[in-house]
Amino acid sequence: MGKDSSTLLGILAGTAIGATLGILFAPDKGSKTRQRIADEAQSAKERMHESAVQMRDKVADTVSSKKETLDEQVEAIVSDMSHKTEDVITTLEKKLADLKAKNKKYQKS
Template structure:
């Protein structure tokens, strides 16, 4: 995420510096220079919008992947818990049957 922010800032800074240097050294009339500035502004706006859109898609994809991973891990934990619960219930039922048999034998004696 930090790399993308640095890239966008680098593009903005480079565009601004390039535009200013172009204005300073341009041997053109004022109207032509203003037209070029306007074109450069539109180009910069489009570049920023494209970078922002790319960053948005990257963040959404990353969040989606993390959500899928979390859901899979949660399902694994729940499945494991169900299995262990069934195992514990089975063992408790066996123990209860054993205890009932012992109690029955004690009552006979």
């Protein structure tokens, strides 16, 4: 995402510089030149705003999808741990039953 934003910023800056230089070197009255520069600056500002909004939306979508993926992974881990916990409890219950049986055998002696 950093590479995309750097590229976009470079393109916008190059366009703005090129347009400004083209206007400055064009044979026209000073007032018209200043107005054209102001218009071009406003247009560049609007394009940058649109790009910023698009990037914000893209980041929000990416974060949202990553969050959903993380939630699914956490749910899978919890489910897996629950099954493993059940296996451990079952094993411990069997061991406890064996120990109780051995204990009864020793108590009779």
